[in-house]
Amino acid sequence: MEAMPLDDAFLDRLRALDLGLTEAAPAYLEEPRGRWHGAAAPLARPRDVEGVSALLAACNEAGVPVVPYGGGTGLVGGQIHEAGGAVLLSLERLNEVREVAAADGALIVEAGVTLAEVQQAAEEAGCLFPLSIASEGTARIGGVLATNAGGVNVLRYGNARDLVLGIEAVLADGTVIRDLKRLRKDNSGYDLRHLLIGSEGTLGVITAASLRLLPRPAEVATAFLAVESPAGALDLLQDLQGQLGEVISAFELVHRQGLDFLAEHFPDMTHPLETRPDWMVLVEVGGAYGTAKALETGLADAFERGAVSDAVIAQNEGQRDALWAVRETIPEANRLTGSISSHDISVPLSRLPEFIERGRVAVAEVAPDARINCFGHVGDGNLHYNAFPAAGRDKRDYANQRDAVQRAVHDLVVSLGGSVSAEHGVGRLKTADLERYGDPGRLAAMRAIKAALDPRGILNPGVILTQS
Amino acid sequence: MEAMPLDDAFLDRLRALDLGLTEAAPAYLEEPRGRWHGAAAPLARPRDVEGVSALLAACNEAGVPVVPYGGGTGLVGGQIHEAGGAVLLSLERLNEVREVAAADGALIVEAGVTLAEVQQAAEEAGCLFPLSIASEGTARIGGVLATNAGGVNVLRYGNARDLVLGIEAVLADGTVIRDLKRLRKDNSGYDLRHLLIGSEGTLGVITAASLRLLPRPAEVATAFLAVESPAGALDLLQDLQGQLGEVISAFELVHRQGLDFLAEHFPDMTHPLETRPDWMVLVEVGGAYGTAKALETGLADAFERGAVSDAVIAQNEGQRDALWAVRETIPEANRLTGSISSHDISVPLSRLPEFIERGRVAVAEVAPDARINCFGHVGDGNLHYNAFPAAGRDKRDYANQRDAVQRAVHDLVVSLGGSVSAEHGVGRLKTADLERYGDPGRLAAMRAIKAALDPRGILNPGVILTQS
Numbered sequence: 001m002e003a004m005p006l007d008d009a010f011l012d013r014l015r016a017l018d019l020g021l022t023e024a025a026p027a028y029l030e031e032p033r034g035r036w037h038g039a040a041a042p043l044a045r046p047r048d049v050e051g052v053s054a055l056l057a058a059c060n061e062a063g064v065p066v067v068p069y070g071g072g073t074g075l076v077g078g079q080i081h082e083a084g085g086a087v088l089l090s091l092e093r094l095n096e097v098r099e100v101a102a103a104d105g106a107l108i109v110e111a112g113v114t115l116a117e118v119q120q121a122a123e124e125a126g127c128l129f130p131l132s133i134a135s136e137g138t139a140r141i142g143g144v145l146a147t148n149a150g151g152v153n154v155l156r157y158g159n160a161r162d163l164v165l166g167i168e169a170v171l172a173d174g175t176v177i178r179d180l181k182r183l184r185k186d187n188s189g190y191d192l193r194h195l196l197i198g199s200e201g202t203l204g205v206i207t208a209a210s211l212r213l214l215p216r217p218a219e220v221a222t223a224f225l226a227v228e229s230p231a232g233a234l235d236l237l238q239d240l241q242g243q244l245g246e247v248i249s250a251f252e253l254v255h256r257q258g259l260d261f262l263a264e265h266f267p268d269m270t271h272p273l274e275t276r277p278d279w280m281v282l283v284e285v286g287g288a289y290g291t292a293k294a295l296e297t298g299l300a301d302a303f304e305r306g307a308v309s310d311a312v313i314a315q316n317e318g319q320r321d322a323l324w325a326v327r328e329t330i331p332e333a334n335r336l337t338g339s340i341s342s343h344d345i346s347v348p349l350s351r352l353p354e355f356i357e358r359g360r361v362a363v364a365e366v367a368p369d370a371r372i373n374c375f376g377h378v379g380d381g382n383l384h385y386n387a388f389p390a391a392g393r394d395k396r397d398y399a400n401q402r403d404a405v406q407r408a409v410h411d412l413v414v415s416l417g418g419s420v421s422a423e424h425g426v427g428r429l430k431t432a433d434l435e436r437y438g439d440p441g442r443l444a445a446m447r448a449i450k451a452a453l454d455p456r457g458i459l460n461p462g463v464i465l466t467q468s
Numbered sequence: 469m470e471a472m473p474l475d476d477a478f479l480d481r482l483r484a485l486d487l488g489l490t491e492a493a494p495a496y497l498e499e500p501r502g503r504w505h506g507a508a509a510p511l512a513r514p515r516d517v518e519g520v521s522a523l524l525a526a527c528n529e530a531g532v533p534v535v536p537y538g539g540g541t542g543l544v545g546g547q548i549h550e551a552g553g554a555v556l557l558s559l560e561r562l563n564e565v566r567e568v569a570a571a572d573g574a575l576i577v578e579a580g581v582t583l584a585e586v587q588q589a590a591e592e593a594g595c596l597f598p599l600s601i602a603s604e605g606t607a608r609i610g611g612v613l614a615t616n617a618g619g620v621n622v623l624r625y626g627n628a629r630d631l632v633l634g635i636e637a638v639l640a641d642g643t644v645i646r647d648l649k650r651l652r653k654d655n656s657g658y659d660l661r662h663l664l665i666g667s668e669g670t671l672g673v674i675t676a677a678s679l680r681l682l683p684r685p686a687e688v689a690t691a692f693l694a695v696e697s698p699a700g701a702l703d704l705l706q707d708l709q710g711q712l713g714e715v716i717s718a719f720e721l722v723h724r725q726g727l728d729f730l731a732e733h734f735p736d737m738t739h740p741l742e743t744r745p746d747w748m749v750l751v752e753v754g755g756a757y758g759t760a761k762a763l764e765t766g767l768a769d770a771f772e773r774g775a776v777s778d779a780v781i782a783q784n785e786g787q788r789d790a791l792w793a794v795r796e797t798i799p800e801a802n803r804l805t806g807s808i809s810s811h812d813i814s815v816p817l818s819r820l821p822e823f824i825e826r827g828r829v830a831v832a833e834v835a836p837d838a839r840i841n842c843f844g845h846v847g848d849g850n851l852h853y854n855a856f857p858a859a860g861r862d863k864r865d866y867a868n869q870r871d872a873v874q875r876a877v878h879d880l881v882v883s884l885g886g887s888v889s890a891e892h893g894v895g896r897l898k899t900a901d902l903e904r905y906g907d908p909g910r911l912a913a914m915r916a917i918k919a920a921l922d923p924r925g926i927l928n929p930g931v932i933l934t935q936s
């Protein structure tokens with residue numbers, strides 16, 4: 001993009017399109033980590049797919065960049081445009097649940113519906129939409145799909161893309177793709193659904209989706225456990241899966257460091273265990289009647305053979321919520337502590353204990369007194385691996401080490417066959433990583449596809465692929 | 469493609485590349501349904517991904533079409549090139565199991581390994597690779613992925629694409645994409661894996677894949693049941709899922725017509741039930757100890773309330789194989805009978821009974837005495853819906869009605885929100901259907917992607933997209 005002719009004449013054209021055009025309020029220009037700050041920009045809030053199409057067609061013709069905006073909860077800066085000259089496109093007014101088709105196992109929703117509202121609509125239909133992330137009250141399903149969000153139930157139900165039957169989307173030139181099917185099987189040509197999901201608004205704008213509805217489990221049980229080590233956690237998972245089958249929906253690793261941060265910033269939050277172990281796991285199962293009992297039996301066996309040294313099983317909904325609150329408040333406690341560098345990484349399961357061991361050494365070589373909080377979706381091989389200042393020091397003290405810490409962690413991840421962008425996406429944060437670590441053939445194909453679907457490069461420029 | 473300069477000079481270039489170049493034997497020029505006949509063609513059988521890359525680079529430079537060839541079992545003509553002037557590319561010599569990584573839940577195999585060999589490798593590692601199709605002894609995994617094969621276990625485990633962690637592939641210009649990751653989560657850019665899977669060799673040639681290994685169920689149980697109707701089958705499935713959870717791996721509808729064809733062509737094959745009901749179901753479950761007992765209980769309940777009127781549960785491996793043989797031999801009995809027109813369709817679950825009822829009427833309007841054999845993956849909403857001549861007549865007698873039968877069935881499917889290409893793909897058979905019924909925006913995007921990744925149009929021209 002050389003010219004960005006976002007002038008008054010162009011804005012007048014947009015105003016004629018009934019897009020609810022305003023100046024973007026400050027909230028649209030910030031993101032949760034406070035790293036990027038958007039330039040002042042016009043904000044379009046179309047009411048329907050035709051409005052999105054009209055906006056994109058106009059911007060494409062004029063060569064004006066468009067930054068799609070969902071709930072604003074993304075952690076890699078994909079919703080922020082610092083350079084200026086772009087139009088923000090919020091999907092918030094496409095907020096209808098178009099159809100609840102429980103008999104087809106499908107739920108048709110528009111992009112602006114929040115993830116919590118999707119879950120709610122599923123529940124009201126006696127079904128389950130299992131995707132769950134900490135920001136689900138704010139995150140909108142369009143952004144959830146654009147970033148292929150993960151969360152705590154991937155172990156059993158997959159990432160966002162695994163829960164989508166079809167999509168409606170608008171391409172850069174305003175072309176609408178209408179593919180809101182509700183079929184389990186459809187081999188009629190290229191899978192554009194999966195290409196657009198996870199493309200972070202750079203190939204098209206998702207305006208609606210046909211989501212999978214799943215059966216609600218008759219019983220859910222949740223427990224918080226002390227384990228010996230990350231390797232012990234993985235062994236336990238395998239044993240429980242062998243005993244219980246596919247009912248384990250969440251298996252989240254928690255480190256003592258996370259609970260220490262919680263105690264500091266949320267002193268009223270109760271530690272779930274009597275002991276203070278280094279490594280803990282939150283496990284949740286859901287299934288037919290008897291599943292809760294089966295978990296209890298499995299944990300008793302594990303306790304007897306020493307695989308679990310302490311455990312609490314939630315006895316009611318309140319206790320269950322309290323256990324989840326511990327897990328889900330850790331990111332906020334991290335934020336309040338202020339990290340040197342945060343990493344959203346995945347490695348093959350067999351390399352995970354090695355990663356944790358070598359990661360500590362690699363970080364210590366760069367920042368010897370740094371504290372590590374390593375937690376998350378251990379059953380998926382996906383950890384949030386964050387380095388923090390020593391007690392009493394501030395993240396600004398480590399400004400000179402930050403890049404080196406990140407480089408050390410990412411180099412290690414890649415050497416173990418892992419990904420430096422496991423579930424949050426690439427956004428603006430990791431474009432350099434993608435260039436450094438990405439397969440050249442894959443990058444070439446990605447650039448070719450971007451050029452084919454968005455030849456003028458108006459869609460979220462600078463996200464995923466660097467601008468040439 | 470105007471010029472197809474497959475001349476002696478070009479063949480000499482290929483001979484210099486160590487691709488095992490020969491004249492294609494007749495078997496490479498035929499396909500299971502006998503509808504297409506390939507023109508005589510040179511056959512390249514490279515040993516590795518570098519050989520595939522060298523071949524494609526040379527053909528791309530010269531503008532010579534390339535037709536990728538797996539096991540030759542495809543049912544839509546995607547492996548056949550009738551026009552001549554193309555090179556056949558068989559992946560049969562890329563036949564190594566590169567790595568069995570059970571601890572990572574991954575199996576790395578080359579494209580030429582057969583599906584049965586993949587299942588075998590998984591079994592030897594104490595795991596399960598659940599994809600299962602009738603042609604698994606011959607079908608090679610490269611073709612299985614290129615066509616996103618379905619089969620009998622989709623209900624629980626998904627289509628081929630749902631069982632792939634990563635791929636290695638070669639683009640038209642010889643660029644190699646190396647992405648054989650073994651991660652559950654990797655949000656680092658566009659999902660080329662899902663774009664290439666199901667693209668039927670028109671966007672790239674898959675040379676290897678990282679496949680998901682799943683836990684082997686401790687118990688498997690198989691039963692054959694009589695049900696009242698297709699709607700009754702779907703109700704039963706829902707009830708059993710409610711009682712048993714996610715352990716139901718197969719739920720296959722069988723119609724009496726299929727068993728009549730079996731009796732005619734395979735008189736030694738025993739009918740599984742004492743009665744001769746119109747509609748039957750083969751159900752299979754797999755899970756922890758107790759799963760078989762749970763199925764028995766579930767079926768006893770169903771019998772008591774009249775949802776099942778007759779049932780046999782396999783008591784040993786031999787009986788289990790015999791039940792499956794009934795289901796898996798129906799396509800061969802169909803072939804020997806000779807259909808007027810065959811359809812691989814899917815509809816939303818809620819519309820499936822309506823489709824079966826209205827389909828019979830629609831076919832009868834065109835060919836009043838035709839017999840229908842409707843069977844298959846009813847739990848996925850995917851039926852094989854085939855029209856046959858009246859007893860004593862031949863399919864050639866219906867030559868004038870064939871197109872109208874197909875049109876009537878496909879129109880009905882599309883009017884119900886279904887797909888006319890559920891699991892076999894588009895190939896050469898359904899390009900016109902895709903143009904007729906496909907969403908124009910989706911087709912435009914598909915053409916743009918094809919032009920971007922294969923600008924000279926050398927990869928399997930005429931498959932999926934018609935040539936312009």
